[in-house]
Amino acid sequence: MNGTPISSMAWVLGGSFIGSFGALFLKIGAGKLKSSVNSVITNWRLALGIAFYLFSSVFFLLGVRNGELSVLYPMVSLGSVWTLVWSKLVLGEPFTRPKFIALGMILCGIALLGMGTHKPAPPGPRQTTSISK
Amino acid sequence: MSTISVPLSHQAQQRRSFLLVVCCTIIGAAAQILLKRGADALGENPTMVHTALAMVLNPALLAGFSMYGVSMVLLVIALRHGELSLLYPVFALTYVWVAILSVLILHESMNPFKLAGIAIIVGGIAVLGKGSPT
Numbered sequence: 001m002n003g004t005p006i007s008s009m010a011w012v013l014g015g016s017f018i019g020s021f022g023a024l025f026l027k028i029g030a031g032k033l034k035s036s037v038n039s040v041i042t043n044w045r046l047a048l049g050i051a052f053y054l055f056s057s058v059f060f061l062l063g064v065r066n067g068e069l070s071v072l073y074p075m076v077s078l079g080s081v082w083t084l085v086w087s088k089l090v091l092g093e094p095f096t097r098p099k100f101i102a103l104g105m106i107l108c109g110i111a112l113l114g115m116g117t118h119k120p121a122p123p124g125p126r127q128t129t130s131i132s133k
Numbered sequence: 134m135s136t137i138s139v140p141l142s143h144q145a146q147q148r149r150s151f152l153l154v155v156c157c158t159i160i161g162a163a164a165q166i167l168l169k170r171g172a173d174a175l176g177e178n179p180t181m182v183h184t185a186l187a188m189v190l191n192p193a194l195l196a197g198f199s200m201y202g203v204s205m206v207l208l209v210i211a212l213r214h215g216e217l218s219l220l221y222p223v224f225a226l227t228y229v230w231v232a233i234l235s236v237l238i239l240h241e242s243m244n245p246f247k248l249a250g251i252a253i254i255v256g257g258i259a260v261l262g263k264g265s266p267t
Contacts, residue, residue, distance in 0.1 A: 023221050030212035046209065053205070073228065080222040087218035098260050099218055105257030106225040109250045113228050116246025 004067030012075040015059030020082035022052030024090060073114035074107045146214040151262060153211035154223045160204040162230030166238055167197035219261055225254050 029046030033039055040046070056079075064072055080103055087093040171194030178184040188194055211220060229251050235241040 023217060026209055027212045027217040030209045033209070033213060050205065077222075077225055080225070083221045084218045087216065087221075091217060093216045093218045098263065099222075102257040102260040103222055105253050105260065106222055109253030109255075109257060110225060110228055112246050112250030112253065113232055114250075116244045116248075116250060117232070 004071045008063045008065070008067035008072060009075060011059050011063030012072050013078065015056040015063060016076055016079035017082055018052050018059060019056035019079045020086060022049050022056060023079070023083045024086045025049030025052060027091065068114070069117050070111050070114035073117075074111045077107055077110050080106065147216075147219070150211040150213075150215035150220055151223065153207055154220050155226060157204040157207045157211065158224060158226040159230055160200050160207070161224075161227050162234055164197045164200035164204065165227070165231055166234050167193045167200065169239070171195075171197055222261055223258055226258060229254050 025045045026049030029043045029049055032043060032045065060076060064076075084095070084099060084103065088095055171188075171191045174191060174193065175184065175187050178187055232247050232251060236243050
């Protein structure tokens with residue numbers, strides 16, 4: 001139990017924030033799709049959504065290297081909370097009770113999963129437990 | 134199954150999108166497992182060029198990345214219909230599949246925390262699935 005570095009939290013929170021814009025732009029882009037190749041290629045919203053997603057995964061990778069997954073996993077899923085807000089503000093989707101209940105349950109569940117998950121490799125100097133070829 | 138050409142009702146479209154996102158999470162989880170396997174097999178390489186070559190020649194990594202691509206395409210198709218705020222949280226299922234696949238394939242241990250977490254996440258998704266827009 002070494003705690004979770006602030007830098008890891010910052011990476012993961014940043015990643016969840018960027019990723020939520022990815023979801024938003026993918027949704028807007030998907031809504032403008034028509035059944036022609038051209039409408040896929042010239043769809044800058046889709047491209048932007050994919051770019052945000054890829055960018056956010058880099059943040060997650062950097063963030064999850066150190067720290068406790070029980071803290072970091074729910075922070076990754078905070079992206080759902082941001083997405084809920086953008087859905088309301090930008091897309092006009094209603095806030096409903098099931099959405100809040102479900103999000104709360106999902107965040108709790110992910111925290112529990114994180115608590116039960118062992119880190120594959122401890123940070124710091126590498127132990128010589130890996131199989132060398 | 135999915136080759137219905139008549140326009141689907143709003144409810145049916147919402148359900149189809151929901152199921153598509155569930156498929157996305159299964160494929161995405163499989164991709165993660167493959168990427169982990171591939172990354173583990175990379176080992177130490179003397180230079181960046183060697184690392185890059187090893188990555189390109191690594192079938193598990195390639196399969197993992199392509200499956201990510203497939204899940205992205207499915208996601209876009211799913212998002213055409215239905216509310217983003219209902220569909221996006223379903224992505225949490227990825228954690229559930231990864232936990233299950235890690236036990237089955239990577240032989241990690243199952244424990245009460247994981248089991249409880251999986252149960253609560255699945256419960257949350259069920260609440261979303263039932264809570265169709267008013």
